[in-house]
Amino acid sequence: MQQFIDQQKQFVEFSSSVNSFQMKAKHVFVITTYKEQWLLTSHKKRGLEFPGGKVEDFETLAEAAKREVYEETGGIVGELTEIGEYMVHDQHHPFVKRVYYADIQTLHEKECYFETNGPVKVAENILDMVQEPEYSFIMKDEILPIAIEIIKQKKLLKSSL
Template sequence: MHTFRDYYKNLVTLSFEDHPFSEQPKHILVICEYNGEWLLTKHSDRGLEFPGGKVEPGETAKQAAVREVHEETGGIVNAIQYIGQYVVEGKAETVFKNVYYATITRLETQSTYFETEGPVLRKELPKDMKVDQNFSFIMKDEIVPRSIEQITRTIKSI
């Protein structure tokens, strides 16, 4: 387990074990690749980030992950795998979030990408995301880099 403070100084604990904090988390984050590039979305307020969001009533976290990828990027998920889970102990609430890794087969153009501006492809993620104003706060703590390390170790060799 890894414990650290996020962008807003909340206590975060990340684990790559099987659902260590909640069997039914209400939030998801999906690290996506499409044709060898990272697939992000541009949130209208927060900036560049991987797709993610809330689990809706009646759906599993994995179903929510597939739905959010499509809604925010137009991406059609080829394969999706659970990577880990983290808990954010915020000032107002505690949030449990699953992290997934997905490969995308194609991108469909959509009339709306909901609260985002659609897909953004990047060959590499910059080393300075913590200070890059183009990136969302979601990309500025240890979740994304540690999850990518886990993906590299357990799923693929980048």
């Protein structure tokens, strides 16, 4: 279990296992690649980030991950791999988020990307980029480097991203 304080001054715990917390995951965060590039979404308020969101009552976490990726980027998920979970100990609304990695098979252009401006492809090392002001606060804490290290250890990346 890894622990840190995030950009919002919240205590966060990350586990590379799923179902590690007493609270169930009701949110998803999906680290995505497409054609050897990182696939982000441009959130209208927060900036550049990986797709994610809340799980609807009628769906599983994996279904929510695939839906969120499609809604926010137009991407069709190929293989979806669990990376872990993290709990944000928000004083008023604590929550657990499941982290996935997905390589996108197809990218469809859409008229509406819901709360985002659609997909953004990044070929550079994402960890070198996330401190730039156009990136969301969600990208700036320890979750992303931890998750990318696990993705690399599992040899899920098809390129040297």
